[in-house]
Amino acid sequence: MLELANVNSGYGETQVLHGMSFTARQGRVLAILGRNGAGKSTTLKTVMGLLPTQKGSILLDGMSMATTPHAIANSGIAYVPETRDIFPSLSVRENLELTARRFSGDWTLDRVLALFPRLGERLDNGGTQLSGGEQQMLAIARALLMNPRLLILDEPTEGLAPIIVQLIHDKLQELKDAGLSMILVEQNFGFATSLADDVVVVGKGQIVWEGSANEIRADDAIQHRWLGV
């Protein structure tokens, strides 16, 4: 469904992606793995239009994708950034309604609150009064309310306690079982490969390995060479 072909991108004069190419398929979870600074988050920001594509193309269902973040979001791609980016001036309810009122579909406010009951108890709290785990739940819930075709998550377990990591894992597994397509950037190898169907490994701004999650779990040499696991 989403295809990157030979994409170059970066920050200003600094080029980070050098011919990045991969395909995320419908109804599957793709994990993007790699060491710090390899270009994983840059890839996601480029897909979302937050960084300009300097060369190459990004296709959604075989068609050239929009270039501005709001048009990309409206084409069905939801993004949960590493920093979660909860709006501090908005309450939890307002953060959710920001997308709930503008997108329609199977995901409703009641349904996301059933997925993350903890958010239901904090609806009137300010966005920044939440714990890190609650902020992550809110960021995922807000993205789901866009009723996306593809959910993109950047380091969803970053800085979270093990019990919350397990909870997020279980919720993402539920979403996967429901057929939601996802791209997941993650440092936590076990977390990523237990959720993913497909894996690409990024090194120095390009794909250095691709295969299935089962293959990379079984290949210690690849893990050691590219991930330092």
Added chain:
Amino acid sequence: MNADVGFWILQSLNALQLSMLLFLLSIGLTVIFGLMHFVNLAHGSLYAVGAYVAAAIATGWGYWAGFFLAPVAVAATGIVLYLGLIRKMRRSGPMAQVLVTFGLIFVLLDLTRILWGDLPLAIETPALLQGRINILGIDYPAYRLFVIVLGLAIFAALAFILGRTQVGAMIRAGVDNDAMAACLGINVERLFFTVFCIGCALAGLAGAVAAPLLSVAPDMGLQILIPTLIVIVIGGLGSLKGAIAGSLIYGIVQTFGAVIAPQMASVLIYALLAAVLVIRPMGLFPTKG
């Protein structure tokens, strides 16, 4: 004793009236800055354009025609500036924006001179508001009370829109983090444009409202610019609460300063500005983003 109380009530109302005028100007400037990260030094000049348009229209069709049409004319001026200059300058960085909008001040200043000349224009208060109203035991000009009520009404309307509506939540989200707001499908650029136009219209309204109180002169935009910048720096960039708090603080310090310590009056507000910058560098009510 009674005379003393009356004096202080009068000064309080004067302070409130100055505050409301500054609020109409500062709210547009501060939200434009918060949302667009754009420094528009020409905002004061739009206020002057509003005053001139109101004065010109009032001569032919009366005060209320000017009152309603000046904001429209200034919003139209804002659209031309946005499409011609500001949209292209959005990513140019603050220095280029300051230089260009500083240049715009002089362009607009000379345009008003060419169109209306150097001499100040006078504009009559409308017949409906020419009298005095007894309030808390003192007779206060009805027009000045109207300015206070108008400012409070606009504050209430903006507080409702920003605090209770979906568009308001989108604007607050955009001020907090415009990139994330865009990633949630919000057309932040269109939101910028709308907010910019409303900010310009409010500057035009402030000009129309100020016209009967002050003489309408070419440099009035420059004179109001520094107080407006002080208001938004004290209040905190980007917030409605900051704009109203900053305006009230400025109005009170300026009015009571002139009464209590006239020799210090011009220094007091700058001393307060310096104190706020040292203690709360982001202002009293900064946005949280």
